[in-house]
Amino acid sequence: MITTLYRWRFLFLVFLVGLCALLWPGVRAGVQVDNSLAAWFLEDDPALVAYQEFQERFGNDEVVIIGVHDSTTLLTPGNSQRLRHLSLALEAHPAVAAVLSAGTTTVPTPNGLHAARPLLDSGATPAAARRYLSRRPTLRQQLFSPDYRTARLLVVLRASPNFDDQRGEILTQLRRITGAHVPRGSYWLGGVGVVYAGLNALSQQDFGLFLGLGYALMFVLIWLLYRNLWLLLYTLGIVSLATYVTLGVYGLLGYRLNLMTVLLPVIIILLGLMDALHVVNERNHLARPGSTGPADTLQALRNLARPCLATMLTTVAGFLALLSSPMAILRVFGVFAALGIGLCLVFTFGLGVLVLPYAAPSPRATRITSNRLVTFYELVLRHRRLATAASVWLVALGLWGATRLRADTYTLGYLPANHLVVHDHQALEAAWGPYLPLELLVEPRSGYSLASPAVLQAAAAFADSARTLRSAGQVFGFQSLYQAGLETRYGPRGGQLLGQASAVQDMDARLRQDYPQLLAQFVHQPSGTGRITVSGRMLSARQLTATTDTLLRMASHTLGPVARVRPAGYQPLYARITNYVTTSQTNSLLLSFLLVLGLVWVFVGNFRLAVLALIPNVFPVVVLLGVMGWAGIAMDTATVSIAAIVLSFCTDDTVHFIHAYREQRRRGLGPAAARHRTVAHVGPTIVLTSAVLFGGYAVMLLASLQTVFLFGLLTSLSIAAALYGEVIIFPLLLERFDRD
Incomplete structure (x- = not known):
């Protein structure tokens, strides 16, 4: 297969160019943002159906609350005129269905209930308005605070098919209208929609900025490690093409980015870099002094075809486990993450035959890391009891912390304290x-x-x-x-x-x-x-x-x-997300572990070894949940996906480790020699990819948005825990349970 792919490599290149051109409309549509309820809930979800029935009866329930304040009193001729003009200007906006305020309230004239006049008309004195409201406490409570220093305007927004897409712009216009009638600092906007609009805008800005910085740092580190532009092009090409094609298909099928699928590039770069660097590492081991041509590259690709296919299948199975979730947003995320992972495998081999033959072997980083890692492994073996005790202590601490974990969501807490939405x-x-x-x-x-x-x-x-x-x-x-x-x-x-x-x-x-x-x-x-x-x-x-x-x-x-x-x-839907997150986390993790165990068992043909391989996959998840529990970080929509990402990261390295170990055993080496050779052979890739990915995601710790900060923090810690599991726990398990 590799030889055939190499023979038709330029036709593959033409195919890629044509595919990218065809998918461009989908990419352009797919990168638009849609956090509407339709993206979150299944169509037949009882909570969503009830919410839609409520909207059919009473219209759009999204209300913008505008508070207008005066340090002395709002019952002055000037303030009364200001409230009237502001209310009329807001009512004139095409997205506004109604404004309930002192400026729009009409009251009966002395002649009776049928003849009405504005509460704050030009002929009514402030004293008269105060006297009128004092005799009507129900009305006063809806319009003014008890001291008459604050007035509340309820702006009822009009329902429309694309309301969620337009919310941010509508709120910006309402804020601008209010600012044109009320002095700066004397008005505030509040409401669920205001919070979500602010969160969406800042999350797109922060996540895009820091993810971009993280990617840039990752590829800078790859350049510093290998000093080879062709290798840089190879790794960058895998990640870029897999992301592009995934988003293209995503957009053509009518989907738009949301709070979960914006993480698709994160998944793709994890798996894309790991398999790519495993190929580079394998070729560096095969390279002979003075060797030229594509022979070493093609042989490296042949050697890794089976383990790379296994890692793809196990990781795809892990993400497809999200189909068990009751949330539409997690189901879609799982399907397209699986697609991106499959594409990473295609481009790892497709670009491997296209680009890697032009890149001179660069074994220096591999050799240095290999030597130091073997020295470190020998140190661990000399202190195996201490390493085992430390590992058991970390697992126990993680499990104890996991019992303190709670599922909750507090959207306002994601925004920095100095944000305008929080201030208002x-x-x-x-x-x-x-x-x-x-x-x-x-x-x-x-x-x-x-x-x-x-x-x-x-x-x-x-x-x-x-x-x-x-x-x-x-x-x-x-x-x-x-x-x-x-x-x-x-x-x-x-x-x-x-x-x-x-x-x-x-x-x-x-x-x-x-x-x-x-x-x-x-x-x-x-x-x-x-x-x-x-x-x-x-x-x-x-x-x-x-x-x-x-x-x-x-x-x-x-x-x-x-x-x-x-x-x-809307609030029952918001509250139900907590239950859904807990259910999704529990079901998907359990199902993914079972699927990974089954596929690894099929791959290695040894149940005991498959069970041992599952332990380093579980370890970083336990550490992740333990850190969240001890630190009081709630499990919510911003953190629920990290466990699946961690599982995918560990599974990839574990399968490569097992494959190399089994190959050494088949060649007649004993368990001890096979472990040493495996650590020297596969270990450098595990260490180097961990260092690159840790550096990239640690950049997110500089973000002001709490969701981005937590994502960077927890992903970085999980990568470090996964490295510990692969280079310390797994070799110790093999040393203990796979003896001569």
Whole structure:
């Protein structure tokens, strides 16, 4: 096969050029970013279906909260005019469905409920507005803070098919509009969408920058080690082509980069560099003084065809184990990571016959590393008890730390403390209080409707209970519309009339006639479903789940006899990610270990050796999980994939080590001599690739974004642990369990 590939190498080159040209539209489309819910959840996921039903009933639930602040009071003619003009400018934006604020609120004239005027019209004095709001506490709570220094504007965004792609630009425009009407430093933007837009923008910027710097450092190190431009072209070509073709297919199939698939280049460079340097190392061992031509290159490729195919299959199997995940984003990531790994094998051999014959052998780095590694191995054998004890201690410490590991997600914590989104969030919570919406759906039981006095009173009682929670603030729902209307008509005590059927029926008719759009935001007439929004603090997924459970218990106590209550909107999806991450990590790791064990067993033909080979693969995963547990690093969407990456890294080196060891045994060497020869033969590649990859990923420690920092930190530590497992633990296991 290698000889045939060499004979047709230039035709292969033409094929590559044509393939790259055909895939260019896919690459251009694939590198676009899409972190929409469709990328994260399966189409038939019950949580996603429920969220889509909620949006169909009440529209887009994404709300931008804008806080406007004045150090003295907002009830001045100038501030009133500013709030009116800002509200109108925001309403005029095509992506905005509605703005609920003091600037858009209309109130009845003295003539009655039907004739309305703006709350902050030019004829109303600040004192009159204050008096009006003081008699209507439900309305005041939604518009101003108790000291009237902060006003809240709820900007309801319009749903659209490509809303997720446009979110960042829409928020930038809303911030620009606000800045044109309010002095700098006197306004803040908050909301789930604001946090995610900031996180997406910074993650793309930081990840692209530091991954690029890391790649540059890796190839600089390769140049310094081998001092050969052809070898540099060979390794760079494998990684670049595999990445390009993977992204091309990815884009042509309609996928876009997301928080997980942006890691595809990370996987490809790991496997691409490792197999490439194993080929280079093998050729350096075969090179004879004065030898020319492609003979050594072709023989090196023949020698490594079987182990490289085995590493590809075991690693592909590990990533395809992610198909067991309940998350669409992890399934897609596993499939295309597997594709990229397969392409690495193709280009390792395809470019091997094209490029490597032109590169003069450079055995210096291999020879120096080999000699030092053999010396180090002999030192380990002289102190095998100490090395064994250290290894057992590290495993025990890792397992103990893994028991402390928790699954959680706190998106705001990924941003640096000086980020604009973090500053706005802190200022908004300090001036206004909890502001993030947590949605609940209320479905009246048989014999009741949302306008039933019993349901309205129960909803009001639930709102009073919810406000006592430390993590909750204001509560506004369908019952609040009736309360506000009754207060408008009867004064501050109007809310007490929720139990009177005649007053409620009259108010229901007036709301349907005079405020149908406002009513539709909290009441879905066809299904008779009501909406209650609890303003909460920015919480982690685990904390959000606990808060939601508490709210549901309160709702069961107050609303339970007359209605069913369930969580709705985006927050349940956010909370469910934690459960999915835990399930995905557990299932995929267990399945991948079993697949790797089976494939290695088939490859080496010896079950005992296959089990021994699995141990150095497990060791860095244990270290990784232990470090995360001891350091308090949660297992979330930013860290869940690292274990799979570590497994792929270890499997590759382990298979090459086993292959070389078995070859030495077949040649008649005893176990001790075979281990020494294997360490000298394969060890240099393991050490050099580890050094190159460790240096590249350690660059990410300079990033300001926590996700990039953690990825660089944990990947670097895992690479170091994998090196320890391959050059210390695995040889010790062979020395102990594979004797003469």
